[in-house]
Amino acid sequence: MFIHETHLPQRLGVQHYTSPEHLDREVETMFLPGWHCVGTLLDLPRDGDYLTVTLFGRPVIVWRSGGDVHAFLNVCTHRFSLLRDEPCGHLDGHLKCQYHGWEYDDEGNTCRIPDARSFRPMEKGRLGLTKYRCETAGQLVFVTFNDDAPPLAEWLGEELFEMCRRWFSTAHRKTVNIDIDHDCNWKVVIENVLEGYHIECVHPNSFRTYPDPERCAHEFHEHWDRYTDDYSKAGLYNRQEKFVSRLAGVEPDYVWHHLLRYPNVVFGKMGLFTWVQMVWPVTPHTSRAMWRIVHYPGQPGRLRSWLVHRMLKGWGRKFMTQVVGEDTAIYPKIHRGLAAPVRPNGGLISIREERIFPFQDYVLKDTGSEPAEPQIDKIP
Numbered sequence: 035m036f037i038h039e040t041h042l043p044q045r046l047g048v049q050h051y052t053s054p055e056h057l058d059r060e061v062e063t064m065f066l067p068g069w070h071c072v073g074t075l076l077d078l079p080r081d082g083d084y085l086t087v088t089l090f091g092r093p094v095i096v097w098r099s100g101g102d103v104h105a106f107l108n109v110c111t112h113r114f115s116l117l118r119d120e121p122c123g124h125l126d127g128h129l130k131c132q133y134h135g136w137e138y139d140d141e142g143n144t145c146r147i148p149d150a151r152s153f154r155p156m157e158k159g160r161l162g163l164t165k166y167r168c169e170t171a172g173q174l175v176f177v178t179f180n181d182d183a184p185p186l187a188e189w190l191g192e193e194l195f196e197m198c199r200r201w202f203s204t205a206h207r208k209t210v211n212i213d214i215d216h217d218c219n220w221k222v223v224i225e226n227v228l229e230g231y232h233i234e235c236v237h238p239n240s241f242r243t244y245p246d247p248e249r250c251a252h253e254f255h256e257h258w259d260r261y262t263d264d265y266s267k268a269g270l271y272n273r274q275e276k277f278v279s280r281l282a283g284v285e286p287d288y289v290w291h292h293l294l295r296y297p298n299v300v301f302g303k304m305g306l307f308t309w310v311q312m313v314w315p316v317t318p319h320t321s322r323a324m325w326r327i328v329h330y331p332g333q334p335g336r337l338r339s340w341l342v343h344r345m346l347k348g349w350g351r352k353f354m355t356q357v358v359g360e361d362t363a364i365y366p367k368i369h370r371g372l373a374a375p376v377r378p379n380g381g382l383i384s385i386r387e388e389r390i391f392p393f394q395d396y397v398l399k400d401t402g403s404e405p406a407e408p409q410i411d412k413i414p
């Protein structure tokens with residue numbers, strides 16, 4: 035059942051989706067202080083592997099080296115070239131700049147400078163890379179730009195941190211990675227995944243209809259929320275789930291889980307699939323999302339697990355890509371309406387969509403903004 039008994043007002047106004055000043059405040063107060071999942075250890079399977087990502091205009095390189103994962107500003111201290119620019123790759127030995135070949139160790143210290151004589155005098159070890167804090171939760175790799183941020187386990191909270199360890203364990207395998215640009219404000223994406231009300235219009239073939247409220251539960255905490263849908267009585271899903279779970283050697287979990295750690299870390303679980311979805315603003319009108327979807331095929335090393343892996347990977351890729359594509363197609367259309375300079379009377383959040391309300395409240399509080407003039411009172 036849902037928590038509220040009546041519909042709620044839309045609290046964000048046009049400026050919250052369009053203003054560059056508001057976006058600057060969001061970045062400053064909501065994004066830079068926190069942690070950001072930038073990938074998984076499945077993206078960095080070998081020592082020497084790296085990935086690059088740009089967050090809030092800052093190029094970042096994440097490098098697995100010496101059995102640990104390290105993050106740096108992806109800018110060389112010589113003449114500020116990007117160290118590497120491929121989305122991912124492998125380095126034998128040191129982190130080497132692609133321009134003149136300066137090399138850095140995994141602490142970010144310079145360790146080889148070609149023709150070093152021509153830079154004399156230069157104090158040894160003075161020019162190091164800018165290093166960022168990097169931690170893992172299960173196989174998820176997080177980075178923060180904030181030296182004063184609490185440890186990741188504290189920032190996520192015990193329950194979510196433990197959940198990451200279970201949902202992204204070393205026995206989980208990669209289903210599919212999706213990295214996608216959206217033509218909409220980042221909050222359009224988050225608000226969309228917080229509600230299943232759009233299912234009948236946007237995903238008629240993928241999900242058919244939304245669940246009965248009796249099956250659903252919402253839970254709100256200070257920094258995160260959770261939605262669960264207990265589908266143990268929905269016949270078709272039930273049988274499929276039972277079959278695959280037994281093959282993987284686990285008890286079936288007939289509950290769909292969906293969580294948001296404010297402002298932008300989304301977690302989901304559907305049967306043996308789990309995922310993290312990150313959404314980052316690029317401009318007020320554009321955003322970028324990163325999905326890392328994994329599945330649990332059973333304990334490694336068994337033929338049966340390999341078969342389950344092949345089956346889940348094939349089906350999961352197709353299904354998740356289809357669902358993400360359906361949502362992506364509607365985003366620019368939602369954004370253009372939300373960004374229109376005039377609005378009609380209205381702005382209603384149904385109780386089925388009630389997760390949007392605390393999310394909007396979080397945005398307003400963190401950025402110190404005023405809510406939109408309530409249009410809802412004008413509804414007769």
Ligand code: FES
Binds near residue numbers: 111114131132134135
């Ligand atoms: S800019 Fe990197 S080595 Fe010159």
Ligand SMILES: [Fe+2]
Binds near residue numbers: 226227232236237361
């Ligand atoms: Fe959707």
